[in-house]
Amino acid sequence: MRILRAADYKVMPWKNGGGTTTEIAVSPDGAGLDDFDWRISMAKVETSGPFSSFAGIDRTLSVLEGEGIVLDIAGQPPAPLTTASPPLAFPGDVPTGAALIGGPITDLNVMTRRGRxxxxxxxxxxxxxxxxxxxxxxxxxxxxxxxxxxxxxxxxxxxxxxxxxxxxxxxxxxxxxxxxxxxxxxxxxxxxxxx
Incomplete structure (x- = not known):
């Protein structure tokens, strides 16, 4: 059993440069965005726009604070996501856009490498x-x-x-x-x- 303290999390830029993400944990330790097996992070989303694409990655998104976000995932009806919504799973490598419902949100992002x-x-x-x-x-x-x-x-x-x-x-x-x-x-x- 390990305890990770919020003060020790690593803050880094988004893959598409549109904001920052706070990395909670990644495996293997020290893995980057291209070679992780799994990654748990939080992001502050301040503007609407496209999501970064992650080839071969499955994602689940949850809203931690703010009014919420509407995800436009290719081939699916728009999915509103708020703090009251269950976590939403979707492939990280399909075109996905996001529209904020009413101001910035903080989300929890779980990503795993498909097949691993x-x-x-x-x-x-x-x-x-x-x-x-x-x-x-x-x-x-x-x-x-x-x-x-x-x-x-x-x-x-x-x-x-x-x-x-x-x-x-x-x-x-x-x-x-x-x-x-x-x-x-x-x-x-x-x-x-x-x-």
Whole structure:
């Protein structure tokens, strides 16, 4: 089990130069935009416009703050995405445009390399004790708007936007929220290599 503190995240420019992204975690460690297996990041989107294209990448987007965004993904009807919406999965290599609903937003972006890693993003209300059983090769837990305490012997606290990383062998976790907010549980499954 590892705790990543929000203050330590890396801020970098978007691939298309249109803004900045805050990288929470990437695998392998230190991988760039062209050679990661998976990447979790947050971005502040301040203007409407096209998304960067990522060949061979599957993406899931969630809105963390702001009024929301409407995604225009090639071949699909426009998809409004707000803080109340479930995470939206789409291919990172199809033309995608975004229109802000009412001012800047911050989003959570999960990207995995197709054929190597699959992912699932679950959005839960952060209220009352929450139990999480790690079932994936890697599970990341990110709380928004409120932190939480891990109910363990040393009971570490996580502030809003800190991230907990668990592997498949981690024991069941019990989380005690410190206020109301959202909890994102990101499961990453390594796929067997095709020979």
């Amino acid at each position: 890693v699959a992912h699932k993003v679950e959005r839960r209300a952060l209220s009352g004790e929450i139990r999480i059983v790690p079932r994936a090769d890697t599970t990341l837990i990110l709380a928004v708007d409120a932190g939480f305490t891990l109910i363990t012997d040393d009971a570490p606290d996580l502030a809003p936007l800190d991230t907990l990383i668990l592997d498949r062998d981690s024991p069941e976790l019990r989380l005690q929220p410190k206020g109301q907010g959202l909890l994102f549980v990101i499961e990453l499954h390594r796929l067997a290599a095709n020979h």
